[in-house]
Amino acid sequence: MQRPLNNRQFLVLALGAAVLLRFLLMPFFAHVDLFSEYRRVYYVLEQGLYFDNAHRPIVYYIEMLFAWVSKLFVDAPPALFDLPDPTQSVASLTDYGFFLNDPQVFRYLFIFKLPYFLFDLGVVWMIWKFVDNPTHRKIAVLLWLFNPVTLFATYIFGRFEVISLFFLAATALQLKHDNNLSACILFALSLHCREINLLFAPFFLLALIDFKDAWLRNLFVVGFASITIAVILILPSWLWPKLGGDLSLFVDPRATHSNDAFNKLLSLGYYWFYPVIIGLASLAIYAWEIGDRAHAERFVITSAIALFIYFGFNVHSVHYAAWLTIFPILCIQYQKRVVLPFVVFSAAWIILWLLKTDGGVFTLFLAAPLSSDFIGMGYFPGWYNQHIAPRGLDLHQAIQIMRALFLVIMGFFAYRVLQRNTEVRTS
Amino acid sequence: MSKAHYRKLAFLTAVVLMLCTTGIAQALSLPKVESHDLVSEGSRLRVSGPDAYITFEPYRSESSGRFLLLNLHIENLPDNLDAVPFELFFSALSPAPHAKTNDLVFDPRYRVRLSVARPELQSGETWFAVPLPDDRPPSSQLRLDFERCADCSIEVLSHPKVVLSAPDDMTIAKITRIYNGVNKLDKEGLTLPLTNWELHDMEGDLRSLSVTGLDPFMTSPVIDISTKDLAGIAVTLSRTQVANSDYLDFQLFYATEHHGFRADASALVRVKAQTSNQYRFFIPLNHLSEEQPADHIVERIRFDFLPEESANLWRIKAVKAINKAQMADYQTLTPPQILINKQQRAGKRQLLVNVMKKIINDLAFTLFYLLLLASTAVLFWRRFKI
Known part of the structure; x- marks a missing residue:
């Protein structure tokens, strides 16, 4: 009779399959954004301008460290990453074409994604430590390792979302262990990875309140946490100029919107803005009302719901959906049945982006490192317009229907997270 | 029958014959x-x-x-x-x-x-x-x-x-x-004549060219080269004054029996400005005959110099159509920074072959990568079996 896998065997098997899957994707797929990102990194390494307040300093320094080490293995021709004007650092298709045709393109892509891979495994470790129940832990790890959204965002599109998610998961873990100061620092560091994390700040501060403690002590804790986060947030902007950093190295002076994190958050497109405000305000009340629960539980649940509200009414890039993954997965620790909504969400995300893609974000353009013949191939809206639209449902209508369904799925997710704690079953 | 009847009959026969002859001629x-x-x-x-x-x-x-x-x-x-x-x-x-x-x-x-x-x-x-x-x-x-x-x-x-x-x-x-007909390439390739090229924003002859405007290029005479054995075009040129930019871009356009000079039928190369100012590179065009829709004839080529902010002086030493049999000798002259815009696409099998060739082209990485996959699989399997 075959014995079930023990925890160690399960972890080894799942990790082995996941690592191989990631290795298979790493060198062969990318979006032009990954090349633009590393063009900036190589520019800084080349020019020695290390103290520039780049868009996301934590991500930026991690990438810079790996790029610096990679120089031992890759002789990057200067022409390939040449950036004549840093304020125009988004690569043109011509520049990207040179990159794609470079004989060493697979090395670059593999090395560029290495930090993401390590932080991805770091998230696995965080989830493993965060979820106590062995069965729940396995479900959580499987959801993380094999969900198509983070696999796509990290290894096919080639963006750094997992670094930000790692810091958020680490924050939750520190809260679980009542290490509030570490949690504050890690949360503040996450703000230097993605501006969206500012959305969680009120819920993080509310989660620090312990309703069993005196209000003065809580006031001190929240005040101290706020100051710690604020100091870490503004530290680079204050410190780097003193170290000779140029604060506007990659900022396009002709750009219409500000580089400031809060403005970026507000400037993202919303289908309908007021429900977001109403939803987040209501969520803050809910966060207060569940004050009897553990710090980490409050943080994880309210952050997950905040994202569901945000994504329900927001126009987002294809890889931003990766932000939606970590908090629902951590919710499994609190017996939330998120597997079915997670599967439905993944499927809806694929269908939505097949319909909504432009020529590059969800097409075989991402396989162009393998061959430039893939550019222009696999454009689903073209197929849809040819075969489905003439039967009555045009592309715009189909996209609107999928957006509406996506909102419903966010509601389904929220319902399952807000439900009273129940035993988790695989759906 | 009287003579009058015979005359009438003869007349009618003549008319019928005439009509028949005219009809046949017209039908013909x-x-x-x-x-x-x-x-x-x-x-x-x-x-x-x-x-x-x-x-x-x-x-x-x-x-x-x-x-x-x-x-x-x-x-x-x-x-x-x-x-x-x-x-x-x-x-x-x-x-x-x-x-x-x-x-x-x-x-x-x-x-x-x-x-x-x-x-x-x-x-x-x-x-x-x-x-x-x-x-x-x-x-x-x-x-x-x-x-x-x-x-x-x-x-x-x-x-x-x-x-x-x-x-x-x-x-x-x-x-x-x-x-x-077309010029078929023999195994030694075909050296193109350096005469009768048309110049734009340039003056002189190919052995001594000076840039006079912002869009300098030179267009070959009709060459009508069969693409069947064409591997690409090799260009040897020199600059007779010091470069004032770090990198030089050149673009090769090719007109075929299907189209004239157009951006999506061109190859852009970027080379580092040499102190010697001598440049020799090879631009592959083998896709013209190997992928679909195939082009059969390269009628003319056009060579653009980009960017040219200042009045530069160039000397074209040789332009040569390279046979596929010579590909191995010339492949190394392909600049690492090359962007080939093409209208052709490889079929499924050819695409797979191209992908495999591109991967194997970086042999050191391929070996490392295979070793990494194999060792990862073995490592996890051994840990699993313990």
Whole structure:
């Protein structure tokens, strides 16, 4: 009779399959954004301008460290990453074409994604430590390792979302262990990875309140946490100029919107803005009302719901959906049945982006490192317009229907997270 | 019967014979043509698609005739068309054994581009003569394509005829381009002549070029190279003054039988400015014959210098078409920074081959990568089995 896998065997098997899957994707797929990102990194390494307040300093320094080490293995021709004007650092298709045709393109892509891979495994470790129940832990790890959204965002599109998610998961873990100061620092560091994390700040501060403690002590804790986060947030902007950093190295002076994190958050497109405000305000009340629960539980649940509200009414890039993954997965620790909504969400995300893609974000353009013949191939809206639209449902209508369904799925997710704690079953 | 009756009978017989002879002659002179993207409206053919042409077997008065006589009447020509363009294909290929249609296929390497003045096709005498190339391949069938004639109504008034010489008073069509075969590359490739190149925003000759404007390029004369064995173009040039930028961009355009010079049929290379100012590089064009839709002839090439902010001086030392047999020798001259814009796509099998070739091209990485995959699999499996 075959014995079930023990925890160690399960972890080894799942990790082995996941690592191989990631290795298979790493060198062969990318979006032009990954090349633009590393063009900036190589520019800084080349020019020695290390103290520039780049868009996301934590991500930026991690990438810079790996790029610096990679120089031992890759002789990057200067022409390939040449950036004549840093304020125009988004690569043109011509520049990207040179990159794609470079004989060493697979090395670059593999090395560029290495930090993401390590932080991805770091998230696995965080989830493993965060979820106590062995069965729940396995479900959580499987959801993380094999969900198509983070696999796509990290290894096919080639963006750094997992670094930000790692810091958020680490924050939750520190809260679980009542290490509030570490949690504050890690949360503040996450703000230097993605501006969206500012959305969680009120819920993080509310989660620090312990309703069993005196209000003065809580006031001190929240005040101290706020100051710690604020100091870490503004530290680079204050410190780097003193170290000779140029604060506007990659900022396009002709750009219409500000580089400031809060403005970026507000400037993202919303289908309908007021429900977001109403939803987040209501969520803050809910966060207060569940004050009897553990710090980490409050943080994880309210952050997950905040994202569901945000994504329900927001126009987002294809890889931003990766932000939606970590908090629902951590919710499994609190017996939330998120597997079915997670599967439905993944499927809806694929269908939505097949319909909504432009020529590059969800097409075989991402396989162009393998061959430039893939550019222009696999454009689903073209197929849809040819075969489905003439039967009555045009592309715009189909996209609107999928957006509406996506909102419903966010509601389904929220319902399952807000439900009273129940035993988790695989759906 | 009286003599009068005999006379009447003779007269009637003569009339009947005359009518019969005229009828037969008229029947014989009715043009027999097959058409494509043309619909028949009585004796006329109206253009109904983007690729309108007629195919026919001309009468031959001489086996080695040098002129094709055509008698066409065309109406509804575009208002702004003073000279009506045609394309005459003169080498029909044998149908492929498994061809799905009975339509004749004409070899694009053998054709004449011509134009006829508008009045010649619309009033009075509508005959005109098309000079045919000497030493053309034998073919009983010809094909005449109607260009820029989307709404035209065409009447073929007489059956086309090949003759040794055109009547003195007949209009001779203006020939704009003759394709009579292609230059096949031998195993040593083909060195292109450095004479008769057209210059734009440049002056001098190829051995001493000076840039005079912001868009400098040079266009080759007609070269008509078969793409069958063409691996690419190798260029050797030097700069006779110190470079004022770190990198130099060059762009090679190629005009084929399907298109002129266009950005999506070009290759852009970026090379580091050398202190020696000597440059030699190879631009692969093997995709032209290996991928679809294939181009068969490279008619001309154009070489652009980008960017050229200042008045630079260049010397072109050699431009050579490279045979596929020489590919191994020239592959190393391909600049690492190259961007090939092409209209062709590799088929599924060829695409797979190209992908594998590209991966294996970085052999060190491929070995590392395979080792990494194998060792990862073994490592996890061993840990799992403990």
